Amino acid sequence: xxxxxxxxxxxxxxxxxxxxxxxxxxxxxxxxxxxxxxxxxxxxxxxxxxxxxxxxxxxxxxxxxxxxxxxxxxxxxxxxxxxxxxxxxxxxxxxxxxxxxxxxxxxxxxxxxxxxxxxxxxxxxxxxxxxxxxxxxxxxxxxxxxxxxxxxxxxxxxxxxxxxxxxxxxxxxxxxxxxxxxxxxxxxxxxxxxxxxxxxxxxxxxxxxxxxxxxxxxxxxxxxxxxxxxxxxxxxxxxxxxxxxxxxxxxxxxxxxxxxxxxxxxxxxxxxxxxxxxxxxxxxxxxxxxxxxxxxxxxxxxxxxxxxxxxxxxxxxxxxxxxxxxxxxxxxxxxxxxxxxxxxxxxxxxxxxxxxxxxxxxxxxxxxxxxxxxxxxxxxxxxxxxxxxxxxxxxxxxxxxxxxxxxxxxxxxxxxxxxxxxxxxxxxxxxxxxxxxxxxxxxxxxxxxxxxxxxxxxxxx
Amino acid sequence: xxxxxxxxxxxxxxxxxxxxxxxxxxxxxxxxxxxxxxxxxxxxxxxxxxxxxxxxxxxxxxxxxxxxxxxxxxxxxxxxxxxxxxxxxxxxxxxxxxxxxxxxxxxxxxxxxxxxxxxxxxxxxxxxxxxxxxxxxxxxxxxxxxxxxxxxxxxxxxxxxxxxxxxxxxxxxxxxxxxxxxxxxxxxxxxxxxxxxxxxxxxxxxxxxxxxxxxxxxxxxxxxxxxxxxxxxxxxxxxxxxxxxxxxxxxxxxxxxxxxxxxxxxxxxxxxxxxxxxxxxxxxxxxxxxxxxxxxxxxxxxxxxxxxxxxxxxxxxxxxxxxxxxxxxxxxxxxxxxxxxxxxxxxxxxxxxxxxxxxxxxxxxxxxxxxxxxxxxxxxxxxxxxxxxxxxxxxxxxxxxxxxxxxxxxxxxxxxxxxxxxxxxxxxxxxxxxxxxxxxxxxxxxxxxxxxxxxxxxxxx
Numbered sequence: 001x002x003x004x005x006x007x008x009x010x011x012x013x014x015x016x017x018x019x020x021x022x023x024x025x026x027x028x029x030x031x032x033x034x035x036x037x038x039x040x041x042x043x044x045x046x047x048x049x050x051x052x053x054x055x056x057x058x059x060x061x062x063x064x065x066x067x068x069x070x071x072x073x074x075x076x077x078x079x080x081x082x083x084x085x086x087x088x089x090x091x092x093x094x095x096x097x098x099x100x101x102x103x104x105x106x107x108x109x110x111x112x113x114x115x116x117x118x119x120x121x122x123x124x125x126x127x128x129x130x131x132x133x134x135x136x137x138x139x140x141x142x143x144x145x146x147x148x149x150x151x152x153x154x155x156x157x158x159x160x161x162x163x164x165x166x167x168x169x170x171x172x173x174x175x176x177x178x179x180x181x182x183x184x185x186x187x188x189x190x191x192x193x194x195x196x197x198x199x200x201x202x203x204x205x206x207x208x209x210x211x212x213x214x215x216x217x218x219x220x221x222x223x224x225x226x227x228x229x230x231x232x233x234x235x236x237x238x239x240x241x242x243x244x245x246x247x248x249x250x251x252x253x254x255x256x257x258x259x260x261x262x263x264x265x266x267x268x269x270x271x272x273x274x275x276x277x278x279x280x281x282x283x284x285x286x287x288x289x290x291x292x293x294x295x296x297x298x299x300x301x302x303x304x305x306x307x308x309x310x311x312x313x314x315x316x317x318x319x320x321x322x323x324x325x326x327x328x329x330x331x332x333x334x335x336x337x338x339x340x341x342x343x344x345x346x347x348x349x350x351x352x353x354x355x356x357x358x359x360x361x362x363x364x365x366x367x368x369x370x371x372x373x374x375x376x377x378x379x380x381x382x383x384x385x386x387x388x389x390x391x392x393x394x395x396x397x398x399x400x401x402x403x404x405x406x407x408x409x410x411x412x413x414x415x416x417x418x419x420x421x422x423x424x425x426x427x428x429x430x431x432x433x434x435x436x437x438x439x440x441x442x443x444x445x446x447x448x449x450x451x452x453x454x455x456x457x458x459x460x461x
Numbered sequence: 462x463x464x465x466x467x468x469x470x471x472x473x474x475x476x477x478x479x480x481x482x483x484x485x486x487x488x489x490x491x492x493x494x495x496x497x498x499x500x501x502x503x504x505x506x507x508x509x510x511x512x513x514x515x516x517x518x519x520x521x522x523x524x525x526x527x528x529x530x531x532x533x534x535x536x537x538x539x540x541x542x543x544x545x546x547x548x549x550x551x552x553x554x555x556x557x558x559x560x561x562x563x564x565x566x567x568x569x570x571x572x573x574x575x576x577x578x579x580x581x582x583x584x585x586x587x588x589x590x591x592x593x594x595x596x597x598x599x600x601x602x603x604x605x606x607x608x609x610x611x612x613x614x615x616x617x618x619x620x621x622x623x624x625x626x627x628x629x630x631x632x633x634x635x636x637x638x639x640x641x642x643x644x645x646x647x648x649x650x651x652x653x654x655x656x657x658x659x660x661x662x663x664x665x666x667x668x669x670x671x672x673x674x675x676x677x678x679x680x681x682x683x684x685x686x687x688x689x690x691x692x693x694x695x696x697x698x699x700x701x702x703x704x705x706x707x708x709x710x711x712x713x714x715x716x717x718x719x720x721x722x723x724x725x726x727x728x729x730x731x732x733x734x735x736x737x738x739x740x741x742x743x744x745x746x747x748x749x750x751x752x753x754x755x756x757x758x759x760x761x762x763x764x765x766x767x768x769x770x771x772x773x774x775x776x777x778x779x780x781x782x783x784x785x786x787x788x789x790x791x792x793x794x795x796x797x798x799x800x801x802x803x804x805x806x807x808x809x810x811x812x813x814x815x816x817x818x819x820x821x822x823x824x825x826x827x828x829x830x831x832x833x834x835x836x837x838x839x840x841x842x843x844x845x846x847x848x849x850x851x852x853x854x855x856x857x858x859x860x861x862x863x864x865x866x867x868x869x870x871x872x873x874x875x876x877x878x879x880x881x882x883x884x885x886x887x888x889x890x891x892x893x894x895x896x897x898x899x900x901x902x903x904x905x906x907x908x909x910x911x912x913x914x915x916x917x918x919x920x921x922x
Contacts, residue, residue, distance in 0.1 A: 011543050014475050082472050083555075083847050094544075094618075112573065114847035116886075156844040157555070179889040182896055183843050382644050383617040386544050386575035425577075425886040428640040435643055 011093055013255040015086035020078050025246040027281045027354060028239065029069035030288040035239070035357050036328040039315060044459060047325050054225050055232040057133040060126060063240035071243065073125075080124045080157050084113045085247065089255035090420075094384040096404070103407035104261060105400060107420045108252045108279060109387065115180075117390065117422030118275045119150030119235055122244035126233050127154040137161040137230040139223040141191065141216030143170055144344030145177025146390075146422060147235030152186035162186040163230075165193060165219040168211035170344070176426055191216040198222050212337075213348075214320025221323065236272025237318060237327075237352045245278025252417060253282055263295065264414040265403055268421070269395040270299040270308065270366070271345045273352030275421035280364065281354075287363055297364040298403075299355065300395045302374075304442035305338040307331060307351045308359055308366035310449060315459035316350060326459055329356045333452025339442035341371060342430030343391035349452070369398045370441045375434035377401050378424070390422035391430050472554050474716040476547035481539050482711040485704045488742045488815060490530035491749040496700070496818050497789040500776060505920060508786050515686050516693040518594040521587060524701035532704065534586075541585045541618050545574045546708065550716035551881075555845040557865070564868035565722060566861060568881045569713045569740060570848065576641075578851065578883030579736045580611030580696055583705035587694050588615040598622040598691040600684040602652065602677030604631055605805030606638025607851075607883060608696030613647035623647040624691075626654060626680040629672035631805070638887055652677040659683050673798075674809075675781025682784065697733025698779060698788075698813045706739025713878060714743055724756065725875040726864055729882070730856040731760040731769065731827070732806045734813030736882035741825065742815075748824055758825040759864075760816065761856045763835075765903035766799040768792060768812045769820055769827035771910060776920035777811060787920055790817045794913025800903035802832060803891030804852035810913070830859045831902045836895035838862050839885070851883035852891050 028035060037046035049061045056064075063071060073081075092105040110118035130138060138160055142148025148164040155162035164186050171178055171190040178188050189195055191211045192202035198218040202209050209215070224232035234241060256262060266283045268276035276299050286292035301308055307330045316331040318324035331350040332338075338347040351359075358364045378394035380401070381387070389397060396418045407414050424431065433439045489496060498507035510522045517525075524532060534542075553566040571579035591599055599621055603609025609625040616623035625647050632639055632651035639649050650656055652672045653663035659679040663670050670676070685693035695702060717723060727744045729737035737760050747753035762769055768791045777792040779785035792811040793799075799808040812820075819825045839855035841862070842848070850858060857879045868875050885892065894900045 009540075010478065012478050014477065016475065017471065017473050079470075083551075090544075114843075114849065153847055157847070175893070176886070176889040179893045179896070180849065183840060183849055183889070183892050185844055379644060382575075383646055386614055386618070388575065388641065388644055425637070428637040428644070431644050432636070432640045435640070 010259065011091050013089040013258045015251060015254060017082040017086070019251070019254060020081055020085050021073065021247045021250040022078070023070040023072050024243045025250060025282050025285060026066055026068055026071055026243050027284060028067045030285055031357060032361065035353055039326040039459060041317070041322070041324070041326055055221065057129045057135060057231060059129040059132065060240050063243060064238060074128065077125050077128045081121065081247070086251045087112050087248070089252055091259065092385055095381060098380065098384045099401065099404050099408065101404040101408040102411065102413045103404040104413070104415045105404060106256065106259070106415065106417045108248055108417070109420045110248065110275065111387065111420065111423035115146070115149040115153050116425060117146045117150065118245060118248060118278060119147050120153060121247055121278065122235065122241045122274065123150040123154035124157065125244045127151070127158045127160055130231055131158045131160060135160065135229065135231045137163065137227070138233050139163045139165070139220040139230055140233045140235070141165045141213060141220045143167050143213045143347070145170060145174055145426065146345055148186070148188070149177060149180050150235065151233055152181040152184040155186065156184040163223060164188045165191040165216040167191055167213055167216050168209065174426060191219050193219060195219070196222045212320055217319040218321050218323055236274040237350070239354055241274050242277035242281065242352055242354055245274050246281050248278035248419060249280060249282035252279060256417070261415050263417040265296045265298065265416045267298045267300060267396050267399050267416065267418040269346060269392050270301050270351060270355060271348050271392060273355040275419050277352060277355055279419040284358060284363055298399055299359070299364055299366045300399045301366065301368050302341055302343055302346050302395060303368040303370045304341050305332065305347055306368040307349060308356070309368045312453055312456070313356060313360055314456055316456045318350060320349070326457065327353050329353045330359065331456065332449050333455050335455045336449060336452035341442070342427060343395060345392040346395065367399055369395055372434070372439050372441050374398045375431070375439055379434070387420065388424045388431070389420055390424045391427050393419070393421045471720065472552050474550040474719045476712060476715060478543040478547070480712070480715060481542055481546050482534065482708045483539070484531040484533050486707040486711060486743050486746060487527055487530055487532055487704050488745060489528050489700065491746055492818060493822065496814055500787040500920060502778070502783070502785070502787055516682065518590045518596060518692060520590040520593065521701050524704060525699060535589065538586050538589045542582065542708070547712045548573050548709070550713055552720065553846055556842060559841065559845045560862065560865050560869065562865040562869040563872065563874045564865040565874070565876045566865055567717065567720070567876065567878045569709055569878070570881045571709065571736065572848065572881060572884035576607070576610040576614050577886060578607045578611065579706060579709060579739060580608050581614060582708055582739065583696065583702045583735065584611035584615035585618065586705045588612070588619045588621055591692055592619045592621060596621070596690065596692045598624065598688070599694050600624045600626070600681040600691055601694045601696070602626045602674060602681045604628050604674045604808070606631060606635055606887065607806055609647070609649070610638060610641050611696065612694055613642040613645040616647065617645040624684060625649045626652040626677040628652055628674055628677050629670065635887060652680050654680060656680070657683045673781055678780040679782050679784055697735040698811070700815055702735050703738035703742065703813055703815055706735050707742050709736070709739035709880060710741060710743035713740060717878070722876050724878040726757045726759065726877045728759045728761060728857050728860050728877065728879040730807060730853050731762050731812060731816060732809050732853060734816040736880050738813060738816055740880040745819060745824055759860055760820070760825055760827045761860045762827065762829050763802055763804055763807050763856060764829040764831045765802050766793065766808055767829040768810060769817070770829045773914055773917070774817060774821055775917055777917045779811065781810070787918065788814050790814045791820065792917065793910050794916050796916045797910060797913035802903070803888060804856060806853040807856065828860055830856055833895070833900050833902050835859045836892070836900055840895070848881065849885045849892070850881055851885045852888050854880070854882045
């Protein structure tokens with residue numbers, strides 16, 4: 001494909017705010033076969049809009065199942081996105097020189113959002129539709145805090161109340177993330193909390209419970225389900241969330257045109273899948289429609305939580321407790337508890353169903369990388385390009401560098417594009433551990449995964 | 462002046478990397494009378510280039526005393542600046558709406574640099590000239606950590622070693638700033654340290670000394686003066702530092718043209734003076750040369766450290782210990798120890814001589830604001846515009862809002878431009894104190910200042 005390497009000395013490809021996409025790209029329109037339906041956990045039957053209505057506004061439920069290729073982005077959403085969008089596309093010339101590679105490396109930088117990651121792209125959209133449907137309060141859970149921050153900020157823009165159930169161990173270890181949410185006006189409680197029945201039950205059994213994402217989801221869902229004024233919001237995995245993120249890839253395509261270049265390889269880290277999908281789906285469209293056949297798209301996951309590369313493609317619960325509907329996805333089993341990785345955003349037992357579908361069909365590749373080698377590349381990136389990457393994003397950089405070094409060995413002049421989904425300003429504790437040689441790799445716990453997979457419910461696909 | 466309000470709905474005025482200024486603006490060319498000379502602390506006579514040669518590369522010494530209006534920015538510096546420059550200019554439409562003001566509020570956002578503030582603009586230039594003159598190692602001090610971070614990053618770009626003496630109390634309270642510097646490869650020690658004679662002396666007298674900027678300066682200067690391979694670097698106050706920051710104002714002027722608007726009021730916070738000067742000097746040029754007579758330029762300082770509004774315009778030492786040359790500036794006395802403000806970057810007893818000269822000549826105004834009211838506006842800004850400002854920058858926002866509300870009362874449609882010099886990601890502890898109602902104001906300590914001023918050396922101006 002792209003042989004027309006643009007070798008001017010430009011490093012940054014900026015767009016005007018009028019270039020913020022006016023439509024989201026919905027990859028469901030281009031799938032050869034529809035994505036498997038979501039099933040009711042009790043009946044095992046496909047769920048309908050009314051099953052989701054207590055939790056989500058109807059417009060988002062419609063988007064979740066829509067097969068329209070393009071969905072218009074309301075002006076009220078674009079008006080907020082322009083506070084940081086379009087995000088810049090960089091050519092990593094300094095990193096290329098340090099590697100001595102003939103490859104051209106580009107990165108889309110989503111850390112320019114005030115919350116520091118790509119998450120506000122969907123938070124703003126979700127809060128907007130909730131406001132349209134007269135919802136005045138939103139509940140959610142957060143682990144490392146990226147998603148909670150994004151939703152808190154979006155709620156402050158639209159004047160909605162925001163309640164965040166933050167996993168207790170994060171609440172204690174990451175006070176800055178909590179304060180950030182409070183600065184934007186959100187109410188943040190450590191989960192398990194005494195504010196819900198689910199939380200109370202856990203606290204009765206173990207007053208010192210450190211909490212988990214599973215427990216926090218249960219609390220946030222209960223909060224929304226039991227209050228008239230409140231709906232629930234999720235920061236990844238769901239179809240509409242991934243679609244809201246496609247502004248990333250749509251902008252990147254325009255920016256590559258400005259660079260007079262085309263991507264040969266597109267790379268993103270994948271936890272729930274939203275930043276990966278945001279960058280890659282608009283490129284995957286060209287593969288699905290036959291326009292681009294040789295393009296490689298690579299999802300990068302941590303070797304300590306390898307849902308795509310080591311999980312099974314089966315129906316499983318989205319949460320750890322087993323309360324959510326059943327979705328078909330690559331999963332390590334909903335009871336799988338990943339090692340205490342510093343890339344908290346990648347510690348999820350499953351993967352977005354749409355990402356899984358593409359992986360199952362061979363449209364995308366997946367690779368798992370270890371924590372220590374990931375931080376090695378993170379530091380190399382910081383010392384050449386300046387930006388200190390979020391540990392999640394650094395997983396993508398690990399594979400970018402591997403591919404760039406392959407290009408060097410083979411004398412290939414390929415163009416590699418990746419998503420630098422956020423900065424690491426709130427993750428410097430992990431950098432400290434790495435620099436002190438205290439960071440560890442987690443071996444792939446084969447028996448642990450096998451055991452967790454035995455807990456996956458039996459469902460006919 | 463500017464009556465031609467542009468009222469399209471644009472919020473962001475971006476420039477291409479080719480629009481990074483190719484020359485710095487040197488305000489010394491336009492002063493009616495030259496700035497008072499810097500004096501040798503021993504002889505009381507003006508110092509010459511050779512006095513400074515052990516500490517600074519000759520090119521920076523030349524810039525320090527140059528009266529050329531424009532000084533070319535070498536390509537090797539612009540090549541690094543483009544990693545984040547040009548920085549965006551924003552129209553704060555959401556803040557304007559929240560205030561209900563007819564004023565147009567613009568802000569230049571310097572927090573887009575990887576170190577999170579304007580400081581890298583001069584750090585990159587200083588390291589570049591050191592490298593040109595074969596220096597392989599640079600020493601500096603840092604208090605809150607903004608400057609140390611910027612220099613550490615710049616040294617990593619050019620392959621120089623960097624040693625940072627970090628005030629011990631900051632070293633202990635702000636580990637993330639330290640880790641950031643280490644991620645970029647710098648060596649960071651708590652000051653007082655056993656690495657210098659100055660540090661040893663303090664430690665002998667008080668092993669538990671919390672350190673001070675004065676002690677840290679002494680250590681960094683001794684380090685540079687006693688090693689052949691090492692020079693010293695300063696992040697504010699000096700003429701060449703302020704000049705390197707004028708890229709901010711030069712870009713802002715181009716961006717206001719794109720907005721089809723002109724500033725009526727230009728506002729910046731001022732500690733040592735570098736971000737204030739960086740934005741305002743290119744505008745002050747128009748006042749000095751008679752092109753713009755009605756423009757107001759306002760420096761904002763904390764009421765707990767009011768060097769311009771309450772200090773004396775006399776010769777004083779730049780450091781707390783009394784080792785540096787004597788400079789004529791507005792000072793609270795070099796022995797003045799400011800209250801423990803959260804805006805660490807504004808806790809300096811003096812002010813850049815060039816800023817003082819303009820203040821003395823009535824070209825600029827100054828105003829002091831209190832800490833609590835500053836954080837009120839910081840939170841209001843975060844909840845409308847998204848970005849969480851550094852506490853230093855929030856001082857400017859306090860006055861911006863006061864001026865915007867004055868415009869509302871008086872029905873004036875003025876354009877207000879300010880410098881959002883950095884983000885507050887590493888200052889969230891201060892936000893927590895504010896949100897908990899625990900932040901306090903510091904009364905102007907009249908006797909303390911009077912006492913410190915008695916320690917100012919007697920010099921004939």
